[in-house]
Structures are given as structure tokens and as C-alpha cells.
Amino acid sequence: MPAYRPPSIPASEITPESIFLNRRHFLAGAAGLLAFGASSRSLARPLQSTESPLSTDEKLTPESDATSYNNFYEFGLGKGDPKARSGKFKPTPWTVKVDGLVSKPREFGLEELLSFPLEERIYRMRCVEAWSMVIPWTGFPLAALLDTVEPLGSAKYVAFETVVRPEEMPGQSGFFQPLDWPYVEGLRLDEARHPLTILALGLYGKTLPNQNGAPVRLVVPWKYGFKGIKSIVRITLTERQPPATWNMTAPNEYGFYANVNPEVDHPRWSQASETRIGEGGFFGANRRPTLPFNGYEQEVSGIYAGMDLKANF
Amino acid sequence: MAQLQAALPQRLRRVSVWALYAVGLIPATWGFWLGATGRLPGNPVKEFEHLLGLWALRFLIATLAITPLRDLFGINALRYRRALGLLAFWYVLMHFTAYMVLDQYLNFAAILEDIARRPFITIGMAGLAMLIPLALTSNRWSIRKLGRRWGKLHRLVYVIAAAGALHYAMSVKVVGAQQWFYIACIALLLAWRPLRPLFMRRKRAGAGGQRVTPDQI
Numbered sequence: 316m317p318a319y320r321p322p323s324i325p326a327s328e329i330t331p332e333s334i335f336l337n338r339r340h341f342l343a344g345a346a347g348l349l350a351f352g353a354s355s356r357s358l359a360r361p362l363q364s365t366e367s368p369l370s371t372d373e374k375l376t377p378e379s380d381a382t383s384y385n386n387f388y389e390f391g392l393g394k395g396d397p398k399a400r401s402g403k404f405k406p407t408p409w410t411v412k413v414d415g416l417v418s419k420p421r422e423f424g425l426e427e428l429l430s431f432p433l434e435e436r437i438y439r440m441r442c443v444e445a446w447s448m449v450i451p452w453t454g455f456p457l458a459a460l461l462d463t464v465e466p467l468g469s470a471k472y473v474a475f476e477t478v479v480r481p482e483e484m485p486g487q488s489g490f491f492q493p494l495d496w497p498y499v500e501g502l503r504l505d506e507a508r509h510p511l512t513i514l515a516l517g518l519y520g521k522t523l524p525n526q527n528g529a530p531v532r533l534v535v536p537w538k539y540g541f542k543g544i545k546s547i548v549r550i551t552l553t554e555r556q557p558p559a560t561w562n563m564t565a566p567n568e569y570g571f572y573a574n575v576n577p578e579v580d581h582p583r584w585s586q587a588s589e590t591r592i593g594e595g596g597f598f599g600a601n602r603r604p605t606l607p608f609n610g611y612e613q614e615v616s617g618i619y620a621g622m623d624l625k626a627n628f
Numbered sequence: 629m630a631q632l633q634a635a636l637p638q639r640l641r642r643v644s645v646w647a648l649y650a651v652g653l654i655p656a657t658w659g660f661w662l663g664a665t666g667r668l669p670g671n672p673v674k675e676f677e678h679l680l681g682l683w684a685l686r687f688l689i690a691t692l693a694i695t696p697l698r699d700l701f702g703i704n705a706l707r708y709r710r711a712l713g714l715l716a717f718w719y720v721l722m723h724f725t726a727y728m729v730l731d732q733y734l735n736f737a738a739i740l741e742d743i744a745r746r747p748f749i750t751i752g753m754a755g756l757a758m759l760i761p762l763a764l765t766s767n768r769w770s771i772r773k774l775g776r777r778w779g780k781l782h783r784l785v786y787v788i789a790a791a792g793a794l795h796y797a798m799s800v801k802v803v804g805a806q807q808w809f810y811i812a813c814i815a816l817l818l819a820w821r822p823l824r825p826l827f828m829r830r831k832r833a834g835a836g837g838q839r840v841t842p843d844q845i
Contacts, residue, residue: 379669380669380670383669383670384669384670384671388802392800392802392804392806394670394671395669395670444801446671446674490805491804491805491808493802493804494802564802565801580745582746583746583747583748583798583799584742584746585738585741585742587738588738590671590673590674590731592670592671593670596663596664596665596666596667596668596672597663597664597672597673597676597730598664602731602732602733
């Protein structure tokens with residue numbers, strides 16, 4: 316009796332090489348997902364969060380609209396471009412540098428940002444183009460991050476900067492460059508520390524898709540959407556008012572404050588009313604009046620007491 | 629030019645003009661059906677408005693292209709020019725109607741304020757206003773009745789096309805590749821008009837001084 320007989324495997328039992336490789340690929344992908352190393356939107360990860368009393372109870376905009384109707388000029392000018400053209404963008408690994416007038420400047424890895432206590436914040440989002448959505452963000456107050464770096468007494472403003480990656484962001488390369496990159500934005504320090512102001516890492520209970528500003532973006536619900544800078548790589552505390560992209564591009568059309576204000580029209584369209592996205596076809600949608608500070612007047616009007624909101628639009 | 633005319637029998641040629649009207653209205657019909665049944669993504673009213681506006685520009689460009697096509701390439705599509713011009717008019721009218729009914733819910737105060745205070749809407753509105761007399765006089769009777777004045781009146785289409793391009797460029801937050809494409813098309817087609825007499829004179833001289841065609845606008 317032979318001590319060992321080589322097993323005879325029928326050819327039908329042998330896994331084709333391509334499937335074997337696919338399986339390895341799949342495992343690598345799964346491992347990446349566990350380490351939050353995977354990139355594309357199809358690998359969105361669920362995020363745990365707690366409810367917030369600051370959330371609105373309005374009907375949510377369908378997720379498919381919130382993730383397919385976007386302004387993110389780094390990926391193109393069309394509303395569908397961010398979704399269609401952001402497949403190459405890699406939101407991980409990621410670090411956000413926090414510096415300027417702070418005692419403890421440092422970099423935050425994405426894992427560290429995700430370890431802040433996350434809340435779900437359901438906010439109205441009012442675009443400067445007179446449309447709006449209701450979006451459930453997952454994130455944490457920006458104030459919590461600012462606390463950890465200890466702003467100096469001289470800090471009056473917070474400047475934000477978006478990543479520049481022409482090879483992954485097709486809107487940043489090519490002949491027609493609509494804006495100067497990087498996209499930059501800014502808030503007054505008291506605006507940045509307001510409890511409504513959050514850094515969002517997810518929406519609809521999952522990590523942010525690329526087209527919505529992965530992996531980390533700003534959400535300031537009482538301001539027009541363009542203030543909510545996406546894919547942030549740097550936060551700098553400053554003494555002087557920092558530049559803001561749209562404000563520099565067309566200062567008569569987009570103010571630094573950009574607080575939602577139905578009484579201050581955009582020179583080319585009225586801001587008195589808005590169209591809620593995702594309410595059916597032609598006849599389901601309804602124009603609704605736009606509210607001062609996008610309905611957050613009670614919460615925020617105090618920080619603008621005595622200020623001329625028409626001059627400082 | 630003679631080839632194309634000869635290629636189609638008389639009856640088919642007449643039918644082809646009506647077919648152009650039918651085909652030309654497909655984008656509007658299709659867009660309306662998609663929007664009315666909730667199949668346009670995002671902001672369906674704006675999508676539909678923009679679709680109508682873009683097709684209006686395309687038909688204006690096609691209308692203006694008829695003359696240079698014949699001058700430069702000998703392609704005679706003069707037969708289709710009226711249909712193209714009228715399609716442009718219908719699309720501009722539908723574009724405005726969509727804005728008025730679907731976007732503003734017939735809020736006339738808001739509409740009038742827009743027309744008065746937003747320069748790009750004022751310009752667009754002026755374009756529509758100028759298109760009306762052209763559409764009204766696009767029939768044979770008017771052509772006969774107006775004689776030489778008909779040609780003069782219909783030169784308004786140059787102003788209308790320029791207004792259309794301007795309206796489009798001013799309506800967006802950033803003038804991008806797509807806007808520049810339409811601006812360039814219209815600019816080239818308009819620039820051809822002053823160059824045309826010079827070109828035709830040379831062409832005639834080249835053809836041995838023979839008169840080829842009477843000038844047409």
C-alpha cells in the first residue's frame with residue numbers, strides 16, 4: 316500500500332485562475348474596507364451616530380437626488396459631473412492639517428476625525444442657485460476639533476482649503492478652469508464655533524460619497540451651500556478675514572458671509588423663494604419661500620446683532 | 629447644390645420639410661414626458677427649461693448655417709431654413725412658457741421683476757420679442773407683401789442669435805466650455821455675413837465673371 320497517493324482532482328473542480336484572482340482581489344478589498352482603506356463610493360461604510368435635537372423633522376430629500384445633483388466644480392460644471400467624474404478620487408488615506416493661530420497645531424488622520432462623537436444632523440441645505448434639500452449628515456461640531464488645537468486669543472477667523480489633485484479631479488485640469496484652485500472658504504471664529512457648524516464625514520448613515528465632498532466637508536446650514544467647502548485638507552486660524560473662492564470670483568454676487576437671506580437677491584436671480592429638490596416631476600415640486608438664515612434665525616441671529624446684513628451679504 | 633435638389637423627387641422634398649418639423653419637436657416632447665412622469669433627475673423644471681433653451685440655440689445656429697453652407701460647400705438646404713427658424717421660435721417660446729408656468733407658477737409680479745431687473749432675462753426676453761415678428765412674417769404672403777423690406781426685417785435674426793448667446797453665457801455662474809462652444813458658433817456665423825460679399829465677388833471672378841446666383845440674405 317503506497318504511503319501517499321497524490322489526490323486526483325477532476326478538472327471540473329479546479330477553480331479557474333480568474334476567479335481565484337478575483338477572490339483575492341475581493342479579500343484585499345474587504346481588508347481595505349475594514350481598515351477604511353478602500354476608495355470608491357460603492358464601498359461606502361456605515362457610520363454609527365447619535366440623534367441630535369438640532370435636527371429638523373422635515374421630509375428627507377431622496378438619497379439618490381442628494382448624491383447625483385451636486386455642485387463640485389473640481390469634477391466639472393454640470394450637476395451630474397461630480398457623480399459621473401469622481402470615480403478616480405481617493406478619499407483615503409487622508410489627513411487634515413490644522414494650523415495658524417493655535418497653541419497646538421497638528422494633523423488629524425481620518426480615523427481620528429471618525430473617533431470624535433458622531434451625531435446625525437438633519438439640516439436644510441439652501442443652494443445659492445435657489446434650490447434646497449434636506450440632508451441627514453453624520454459629523455461632529457467643528458468647535459470640538461478647534462478645542463483640541465487651542466486657538467490663540469488673536470485668532471478671529473478660520474480658513475479652509477480643498478485638496479488639489481488634477482489627476483483625480485477632472486475639473487482641475489484641462490483648458491477651461493472655472494475657478495482658481497484650491498477652493499478656499501472662511502468663517503468668522505464665532506461662526507465656526509457655533510453648535511450648528513459641523514464637519515461632516517457622512518450622509519444617510521454612510522461615509523460621504525466622493526461627489527458630496529469625501530472624506531470630510533464643512534456644513535453651515537444657515538449659509539448658502541457654497542460655504543460648505545468639500546474634501547478639506549487644511550484648516551487655518553487667522554487674524555484677518557481669509558479669502559473665499561466665490562467671493563473673490565464675483566464679489567458683487569457672492570459675499571463673504573453668504574447667510575441665506577430672502578431679502579438680498581443674487582444680482583441675476585431672486586433669493587425670495589426656492590425649489591425643493593426631489594419632490595417628483597413638474598407638478599410635484601413646489602416653490603417655497605426662503606427663510607431668513609435658512610430657518611435657523613433663532614439659533615444664529617444673535618451673533619450678527621447690530622450688523623447690516625444687506626451690506627454684509 | 630444642384631445635386632442635393634436633384635437627389636430628392638419633388639414630393640419627397642416637400643415631405644422632408646414636414647418631417648423636419650416633426651423630428652425637431654421630438655426633444656421637447658421627450659423632455660416634457662420625462663419631466664411630467666418624474667423621470668428627469670434633480671431639478672426637473674430647470675432641466676426642462678435648459679433643454680428647451682439649448683435646442684432653441686441649436687436651431688438658431690442651424691438657421692444661420694444655411695447661407696454659409698451654400699456659399700462655402702455648395703450644399704443647398706434653403707428649403708429647410710424657414711422650418712429651422714420657426715423651430716427656434718417655438719423652442720424659445722416653450723422655454724419662456726416653462727419658466728413662466730412650471731418655474732414661477734404664473735407669479736406675474738416675480739416674472740415682471742425678473743424681466744426688469746435681471747439683465748440676462750431682459751436680454752432673453754428681448755430675443756423672444758424680436759422673434760415674434762419674424763415668425764409672423766414667415767409665410768409666403770408676407771414675403772410677397774413686404775418685398776425688399778422682408779429681407780431687411782429678417783436680418784433681426786442676427787441680433788436675436790447674439791442675444792441668445794449672451795443670455796446663455798450670462799445665465800450661468802461660470803462661463804464654461806459648453807457656453808464658449810455656442811458663443812463661438814454664433815460668432816463665426818455672424819462674422820460670415822460681412823465677409824460674404826467679398827467672398828462671393830471672388831468666387832464669381834473665379835467662375836469667369838459669370839453670375840452664379842443672385843445675392844440672398
